[in-house]
Amino acid sequence: MAARDPVIVGIGLxxxxxxPHLSTxxxxxxxxxxxxxxxxxxxxxxxxxxxxxxxxxxxxxxLMAEYLGIDHRFVDGTMTGGSSFEFYVQHAAAxxxxxxxxxxxxxxxxxxxxxRGRTLGTGGFGGRGAHVTGADMFQAPYGLSLVGxxxxxxxxxxxxxxxxxxxxxxxxAGVREFAGLNPLAMYRDPITVQDVLASRxxxxxxxxxxxxxxxxxxxxxxxxTAERARDLRQPAVRVLGAAGGQTHWNISQMPDFTRSxxxxxxxxxxxxxxxxxxxxxxxxxxxxxxxxxxxxxxxCGFCAKGEGGPFVAEGHLRRGGRLPLNTDGGGLSSCHxxxxxxxxxxxxxxxxxxxxGAAQVPGAxxxxxAGSGGFLSGIGTVLLGRG
Amino acid sequence: MxxxxxxxxxxxxxAPDALERPFFEAAARGELLYQRCPKCGHVQFYPRAxxxxxxxxxxxxxxxxxxxxxxxTVVRQNGMPPFKDELPYVVAMVELPxxxxxxxxxxxxxxxxxxxxxALEAYAVEFEPGLALPFWRPAR
Numbered sequence: 001m002a003a004r005d006p007v008i009v010g011i012g013l014x015x016x017x018x019x020p021h022l023s024t025x026x027x028x029x030x031x032x033x034x035x036x037x038x039x040x041x042x043x044x045x046x047x048x049x050x051x052x053x054x055x056x057x058x059x060x061x062x063l064m065a066e067y068l069g070i071d072h073r074f075v076d077g078t079m080t081g082g083s084s085f086e087f088y089v090q091h092a093a094a095x096x097x098x099x100x101x102x103x104x105x106x107x108x109x110x111x112x113x114x115x116r117g118r119t120l121g122t123g124g125f126g127g128r129g130a131h132v133t134g135a136d137m138f139q140a141p142y143g144l145s146l147v148g149x150x151x152x153x154x155x156x157x158x159x160x161x162x163x164x165x166x167x168x169x170x171x172x173a174g175v176r177e178f179a180g181l182n183p184l185a186m187y188r189d190p191i192t193v194q195d196v197l198a199s200r201x202x203x204x205x206x207x208x209x210x211x212x213x214x215x216x217x218x219x220x221x222x223x224x225t226a227e228r229a230r231d232l233r234q235p236a237v238r239v240l241g242a243a244g245g246q247t248h249w250n251i252s253q254m255p256d257f258t259r260s261x262x263x264x265x266x267x268x269x270x271x272x273x274x275x276x277x278x279x280x281x282x283x284x285x286x287x288x289x290x291x292x293x294x295x296x297x298x299x300c301g302f303c304a305k306g307e308g309g310p311f312v313a314e315g316h317l318r319r320g321g322r323l324p325l326n327t328d329g330g331g332l333s334s335c336h337x338x339x340x341x342x343x344x345x346x347x348x349x350x351x352x353x354x355x356x357g358a359a360q361v362p363g364a365x366x367x368x369x370a371g372s373g374g375f376l377s378g379i380g381t382v383l384l385g386r387g
Numbered sequence: 388m389x390x391x392x393x394x395x396x397x398x399x400x401x402a403p404d405a406l407e408r409p410f411f412e413a414a415a416r417g418e419l420l421y422q423r424c425p426k427c428g429h430v431q432f433y434p435r436a437x438x439x440x441x442x443x444x445x446x447x448x449x450x451x452x453x454x455x456x457x458x459x460t461v462v463r464q465n466g467m468p469p470f471k472d473e474l475p476y477v478v479a480m481v482e483l484p485x486x487x488x489x490x491x492x493x494x495x496x497x498x499x500x501x502x503x504x505x506a507l508e509a510y511a512v513e514f515e516p517g518l519a520l521p522f523w524r525p526a527r
Binding site: 122130131132133134135136137138139140141142143144145147148151152153155156159200201202203204205206251252253257 | 460466498
């Protein structure tokens with residue numbers, strides 16, 4: 001490793017999945033304290049800050065820098081939805097390489113469940129005011145739910161490639177198996193493909209168990225240079241590659257309902273590392289819905305476009321498979337507090353340090369994180385490697 | 388396209404600016420508009436101040452008011468009024484032969500009768516005098 005190569009040295013989670021005792025700001029604060037304690041760096045060492053959330057909206061990074069007392073030389077509040085944190089890895093890595101700062105703190109926090117209840121996907125989410133403007137005028141009057149937006153992606157994939165509800169259900173069942181190994185996961189009882197198919201239809205063809213949970217939760221991670229990481233408490237995890245992009249923001253504008261921006265940026269991420277899909281040992285993919293995972297799998301090159309269904313049915317994503325998915329129980333079963341992207345990075349770091357306990361993927365050297373924001377809109381891919 | 392007038396409007400109501408307003412005025416006259424670039428020929432929807440391909444000012448063009456289902460969902464759970472009282476209902480992306488897609492509800496049939504490829508025709512519903520929004524139903 002070169003001296004200024006970017007690494008991740010500290011991780012922390014705030015209390016989840018149900019934490020009525022914490023406000024959004026307290027989630028940020030608790031996660032920060034735990035991430036700093038993890039690596040042993042004092043807060044005053046932080047001179048770069050990246051942050052997104054659903055509280056202050058566009059000004060979340062400014063507000064939280066004030067609340068946490070961060071004196072930053074580099075700040076990034078890019079808002080791409082739940083994938084913002086994958087974009088931060090790209091931006092912070094560049095900033096560290098350039099010498100714009102020495103230590104970057106990334107935080108997220110949300111009391112979504114305690115504050116708003118389980119309405120994330122089926123009401124109360126964007127563009128529902130009495131009056132709507134801009135692109136919302138051509139969407140909101142038709143009553144599309146968040147789940148419904150992803151359902152349209154799933155329907156098109158099924159039509160075009162013969163993907164079956166059973167294929168999507170396999171993703172949910174596999175992630176639940178990992179949730180059973182996480183004592184904090186929101187749902188831990190095993191489920192089968194049949195259980196998913198028998199659960200209530202929310203928006204055809206997506207069933208209740210095709211959808212992520214709604215929870216509270218926050219997270220933080222600390223990035224610095226390889227040189228600075230040498231005398232820290234935890235083994236450094238290397239940032240091998242990171243890229244991002246978007247194909248649309250509103251679901252009505254998705255150019256190809258079966259293809260996300262990862263089709264373009266995952267190859268860039270792999271190219272930065274000189275690696276390919278065959279080199280990946282474990283994946284942490286944004287599982288807002290089962291179809292999100294299927295789309296990202298194909299776009300990241302683990303199988304050809306359209307072959308995600310049969311690929312998943314072979315059991316590769318399961319515990320003991322060749323490409324274990326969401327080893328913390330994912331958004332589907334453990335924790336989804338609105339913007340899940342930070343948890344992908346944190347769980348990948350746990351795996352690459354060999355600290356994932358019962359969910360540890362033996363000998364994990366390379367992890368791919370794929371974050372999705374909006375409606376498969378803003379996609380960031382991050383390749384991490386054991387230090 | 389047909390225009391339905393005088394219905395009580397309970398849905399989120401479009402509040403168009405001057406650029407967007409002609410779309411809703413045309414719909415109230417029974418015309419379905421989209422945008423076309425006079426320079427590069429690119430077609431687009433929703434209406435914007437620029438052509439997303441080349442950056443030129445786009446112009447309005449009139450669609451025939453026909454289309455087919457590109458993809459769709461049957462919404463079976465939505466806690467927000469008025470939609471919670473209309474469950475289940477179909478939301479589709481409608482592919483127009485003119486080359487643009489529009490989101491819309493497919494009405495006038497059971498949700499079970501809708502599939503990818505279903506041929507549709509547009510109709511408009513007035514949400515205030517002189518302004519209407521398009522909806523879709525199976526082509527007759």
